[in-house]
Amino acid sequence: MIESISVSAIPSPLAAVPARCVAEGRLINKSGCFALRQSDGCDIWLEMDRIPMHLIEAQVRVQGVRFQPDFISVEAVGPA
Numbered sequence: 001m002i003e004s005i006s007v008s009a010i011p012s013p014l015a016a017v018p019a020r021c022v023a024e025g026r027l028i029n030k031s032g033c034f035a036l037r038q039s040d041g042c043d044i045w046l047e048m049d050r051i052p053m054h055l056i057e058a059q060v061r062v063q064g065v066r067f068q069p070d071f072i073s074v075e076a077v078g079p080a
Contacts, residue, residue: 002067003080008032012058018065018066018067019065020064020065020066021047021065021072021073022061022062022063022067023036023038023044023061023062023064024036024038024059024060024061024062024080025027025037025038025039025044025053025059025060025076026057026058026059026060027046027052027056027057027058027077028056028057029056030043030045033045033046034046034048034051034056036060036072042070044070044071044072045070045071045072046062046072046074047072047073047074048077049069049072052077055077055078055079058065058079059079059080060077060078060079060080061077061078061079061080062074062076062077063075063076063077064076
């Protein structure tokens with residue numbers, strides 16, 4: 001079962017502990033970087049080694065490590 005993780009789940013960036021996560025949203029190009037726009041309108045910045053250009057503006061599911069409420073180091077990305 002894939003569980004969506006909300007940004008409000010972590011009370012403060014100072015209290016953030018790296019944790020494995022899975023998140024879904026629309027992959028967007030934002031200010032020359034990439035982000036995941038969730039259904040609630042929040043953007044999560046993504047760090048990715050390979051950029052799946054064919055998935056930009058598509059609904060995707062990312063797996064990786066969340067370091068802050070708005071930052072995920074992506075290990076895998078694919079269509080949702």
